[in-house]
Amino acid sequence: MVSQRAADVTPFIAMDVLERANELDDVIHLEVGEPDFAPPDRVIETAVDSLRAGHTTYTAARGKPELRRAIAAHYDREYGVDIDPDRVVVTPGTSPGLFLAMAALVDPGDEVVLTDPHYACYPNFVRVVDGEVRTVTLRASEGFRPRVDDFAAAVGPDTSALLCNSPANPTGAVMDGETLAGLAEVAADADATPVVDEVYHGLSYDAAEHTMLEYTDDAFVLNGFSKRFAMTGWRLGWVIVPPDYVDAVNRLAQNVLICAPNFVQDAGVAALETPPDRLDEIRETYRERRDLLVDAVEGWGLDLGYTPQGAYYLLADVSDLPGDALDVADLFLEAGVAVTPGVDFGDAASDYLRFSYATDADAIETAIERIDALLATVER
Secondary structure, eight states, rough: OHHHHHHHHOOOOHHHHHHHHHHHHSSSEEEOOOOOOOOOOOHHHHHHHHHHHHOOOOOOOTOOHHHHHHHHHHHHHHOOOOGGGGGGGSSSSSHHHHHHHHHHHHTTTTEEEEEESSTTTHHHHHHHHTTOOOOOOOOOGGGGGGOHHHHHHHHHTEEEEEEESOOOOOTOOOOOOHHHHHHHHHHHHOEEEEEEEOOOTBBBSSSOOOOOOOSSSSSSEEEEEETTTTOOOOEEEEEEOEEEEEGHHHHHHHHHTTOOOOHHHHHHHHHHHHOOHHHHHHHHHHHHHHHHHHHHHHHHHHBSSOOOOTTTTTEETTTTTTOOHHHHHHHHHHHHEEEEEEEGGGGTTTTTEEEEESSOOOHHHHHHHHHHHTTTOOOO
């Protein structure tokens, strides 16, 4: 019999849409966050050299020392934050890092406060460790940026963690330093721990990026190589662990993860040494795609109400179109454009569709043309 824990895990609708879209001919994929850039050449060359050198054995569960030192140096270089490499735990992707954080923090019945909208998988990570989800509603009129006061009102005696991400999926919102500092204070007052997913760092356009580690050491901070370095299939991430949790998280990693792939960790060191001008060029390309799609959504008469500041997503309100967001997503798919229904991201996003602009501008323009033609036939 399937466990209740497994039965409570909901499907990831974006992946369901991708599977359906792949069964059709000539579909533009705006439903998944899959960068269309290749990893830096040096990353690929380093991985090949590492394989040829025989680096295919197990490593320490927390990761190779060279990579952990490179990650610590990254925080010093980017944010002026001094991180002990012993607090760095390397993981096979960022999602396992989130699992380690939840497993280390949450006992059965403990509450985790997260935003709504939120990344689709967050509630499932809470449920799989038998935690309870509480949400803080975000508003499009405020750019989907969280209010510290709302988090303060949501925490209680059973709260063990505050979970958020910046730049955010699915909204593209970026939290400023004042907000991060306020959330750190709220967590400290509630004897809870911030868990901040920063995997889209490096992909902000109109806002300065700050890490939660600038404001507290008592936080789990997640990041990885999938988004910034276009290394989704390489499965390499990390989590910065509060000092008091290092031993516990290392034990969990030893048992649950064993280790991230040896040669991929060598490639991670090379990625962190990528010249900034290449990343600047990629970020500017994403900005141009964002502007193209924002203009199109407004031209369709859909309510956007904000401009995403980071990542490569936007949420568009489709409540003026016939049917619910699932119906509209199906209609768009029939027209050859795959998008993700907002219900995947929480109740507050149920009237929205998420568009990803991680694909090339030509494909986005083709998608715009198809939706233009479709909406010309739809009565509102």
